[in-house]
Amino acid sequence: MSSFRLLVGLCSFAATVATIAGPAAAQTASPGSLVHWQSAGIERCLIGGREFAPTILDGEPGCLVPVGLTRTADIVAERDRDGQRERLRIGLGEYPYSVQRLEIKDQSRVDLSPENLARVQRENALIGKLWARQGEPRFSLPLGPPLKEMPAGGRFGAKRIINGEPRSPHTGADYAVPQGTPVLAVGDAVVALTGEFFFSGNAVFLDHGNGLISMYFHLHEVFVEQGNEVSRGRLIGTVGSTGRSTGPHLHFGIRWQGARVDPALLLGPAGTIQTVP
Ligand SMILES: [Zn+2]
Incomplete structure (x- = not known):
């Protein structure tokens, strides 16, 4: 194990x-x-x-x-x-998400060698620093779409069974579109981190201020660098299948105040977020 x-x-x-x-x-x-x-x-x-x-x-x-x-x-x-x-x-409340069964052919990306485990831990430490970032808000709600045309999809929160074994839940929303599809910034931001990561592949992390980070994983190409300022709708990369991925798709994730939340809620029309006076 x-x-x-x-x-x-x-x-x-x-x-x-x-x-x-x-x-x-x-x-x-x-x-x-x-x-x-x-x-x-x-x-x-x-x-x-x-x-x-x-x-x-x-x-x-x-x-x-x-x-x-x-x-x-x-x-x-x-x-x-x-x-x-x-x-x-x-x-x-209750955990409302489905169970998803996945087959990953490359077992070395499921059961990690000590070297890969050490790599993932280094990457997680680097990425984990982003959640504490604050600063002036640069975004407005709802966020812009990360793809010009958003297909149905998501599967945020799905409990995952990978190659027959239970694993961590899915922490973003997946949108299956062809490799090379443009990926867009969902709001004004500074590029907090880019790189090639074991699980996420080529990834971009955008800091929108006030504790909002958006994430774009498994990219084919990346067109921005750490420290760049980007505006909402700006082309930041293209869809690919890098890292641990079963085919071309955009994995889009959100951290708000350090917490993982369903990104679709922030993209959605009025009424997708519960309100209370
Ligand atoms: Zn995903």
Whole structure:
């Protein structure tokens, strides 16, 4: 049995959870979803001591509260409004995603050698630094599409069985389109990281400020470099099948305040994100 599975597949679910005092849960939200806690007069939003600015959704300001895909406990969000600290408890809802069975022919990308495991750990350490980035918001919601024409797809959150063994859930949305299809920035951003990674292949990570990172994996070509400023709709690369991939597709992912959430929610029309006053 690979130790990689232990590191990535189990730890995220086995995390110790502290009990947080707060009001009774007003509602529930599924892992990987978002709740927009709306009000005028919000000065700042907080989750676990992490501060961020309110976002505008359908013209309404609010705190966009992430419910991480691997979350195992209720969420307590806070906001400062008109000089008062307010709290919202969101109960953790059911895990709503399907099970996906995959066959990866290259078993060396499933059961990692010590060298590849060390490589993945180095890459994860590099990538993990991105989640703490903050800075001025450069984006507006909904985000622009990462492909000019978005096919049906996604499978965000799917519990994965790879070559017959349970693995980590799918943390992005997959869109199967031909190799060479242009990939576009979903909002104004600075290029936080690019590179060739073991699982993600040729990848671009964009920092949109205020704790929003968008990710584009398995690319064929990459047209941007770390530190570049890009605007919404800018061509950043093309679709490919690099890294651990079963065929040409765009894997599109989002981290919001460090949490993995369903990217389709941020691309979608009004009403795809739950709101609460
Ligand atoms: Zn994917």
